[in-house]
Amino acid sequence: MKNPITWFEIYVDDMPRASAFYSSVFAIEFADLLDPTAPSDSALQMKAFPSDMESHGASGALVCVDGMPAGHNSVLVYFSCEDCEVEESRIESAGGNVVRPKFSIGDYGFITLAKDTEGNMFGLHSLS
Secondary structure, three states: OOOOOOEEEEEOOOHHHHHHHHHHHHOOOOEEOOOOOOOOOOOOEEEEOOOOOOOOOOEEEEEEOOOOOOOOOOOOOEEEOOOHHHHHHHHHHHOOEEEEEEEEOHHHOEEEEEEOOOOOEEEEEEOO
């Protein structure tokens, strides 16, 4: 049996703003991701989250493209953390807002729910 998720995309309206937000919250750097099927003058912009293709879990990208506005999706992505309170503490200073601070989900650990600068809801998950 394989993991059910292989990739995720978070649609954004302002790539510099969104990538600055996620870079600040997770203390990461994005890599530009090119779509090999898109023409060179395409308006499609993608920034890939750091990843290790040999490790458990999925990676993904921020995507800015006409016709896919941010904040209107129905999928909630949870980012794995050592202690979600650490990343939660960076959300508001990065321009997002905490919707529900770290809380217990019993034997499954803890989560935080938040919104990014584009209005997208996301979650943070940790075992402690």
